[in-house]
Structures are given as structure tokens and as C-alpha cells.
Amino acid sequence: MWRGGEVTALRDYRLSNELIAVKDGVEALDYLLRRGQYAGLPPGNPAVALVDLKMPRMGGLEVLREIRATPSLRMLPVVILTSSKEEADVADSYGLGANAYVVKPVDFHDFVDAIKTAGLFWAVLNEPPPGTVAP
Numbered sequence: 001m002w003r004g005g006e007v008t009a010l011r012d013y014r015l016s017n018e019l020i021a022v023k024d025g026v027e028a029l030d031y032l033l034r035r036g037q038y039a040g041l042p043p044g045n046p047a048v049a050l051v052d053l054k055m056p057r058m059g060g061l062e063v064l065r066e067i068r069a070t071p072s073l074r075m076l077p078v079v080i081l082t083s084s085k086e087e088a089d090v091a092d093s094y095g096l097g098a099n100a101y102v103v104k105p106v107d108f109h110d111f112v113d114a115i116k117t118a119g120l121f122w123a124v125l126n127e128p129p130p131g132t133v134a135p
Contacts, residue, residue: 020046025058029066032073045076048099048122053082053089061092068097075129079118 022028030036032049049067053060060080067073079100080093093101102118105111 023056025055025060025063027057028055028063029058032067032076033070045073047128048077048079048126050079050081050118051098053080053084053093061089061096064093064096064098077122077126077128079122081118 020031022031028049028051031038031041032045034041051060051063055063060082064078064080067076067078077099078097079102080089080098081102081104082089083104085103090101100118102114105114
């Protein structure tokens with residue numbers, strides 16, 4: 001669940017077969033729960049949710065809390081991808097059930113390399129939980 005420029009960069013570098021971008025945490029949950037404009041989506045969860053801690057309207061920790069509290073989403077792998085290195089943010093994320101916490105590198109090329117590595121793991125090496133959509 002990413003915003004704007006990062007998604008464009010990933011698509012430009014062809015690092016994703018299908019990457020869904022949302023503008024904020026509320027829309028992220030609408031997508032995952034198939035509400036509102038996403039009501040007609042077919043069943044199944046994405047292979048992984050990339051969640052930024054600093055999303056507008058509803059922050060990443062609240063999105064993560066809702067994901068873990070929703071039976072149909074509970075097993076969805078969630079990677080926190082953020083600029084925060086704050087120990088409290090890391091602890092809170094793992095405490096709420098994040099599967100990974102990745103600090104976004106400042107340098108764009110380092111960012112792309114980090115996403116390539118994360119994408120390779122989640123799309124190719126990781127065995128997804130039942131009910132996810134194959135990447």
C-alpha cells in the first residue's frame with residue numbers, strides 16, 4: 001500500500017507485475033476489504049502488503065492493527081516500508097504482527113535495490129499463506 005512517486009519508480013523499473021497504489025490508510029483497508037470503489041474485486045489477498053507508517057488519514061500502524069484484527073487478512077504478510085528508524089516504531093510494528101520492517105534508503109538506487117531484494121523474497125522465495133493471489 002504505497003503512495004505516488006515510489007510506485008511510479010517501481011513500475012518504471014519493472015519491479016512489479018501488479019502493484020496497487022493507494023493514497024492513504026483508509027483506502028488501503030478499503031482495497032483489502034473490498035469496500036467502496038473496490039467492492040467488485042475478485043476474492044483473494046495480495047501476496048504481500050507494503051505499508052508505509054506515515055500514511056495520511058490512517059497511519060500504517062493502525063492499518064496493520066486492522067489487518068491483524070480481520071480474520072480474512074490475519075495471515076497476509078505485511079512489510080513495513082518507512083523512513084523511520086525509531087526504535088519505538090520498529091517495536092510497535094513487530095508487536096502488532098509485522099512480518100518485516102524495512103527502512104527506505106535515502107539514495108534512489110539503493111531504494112530500488114532494496115525493493116528488488118524484498119520483491120524477490122516475497123514473490124519468489126516465500127511460500128505465501130493460503131488465500132493469497134500469486135504474484
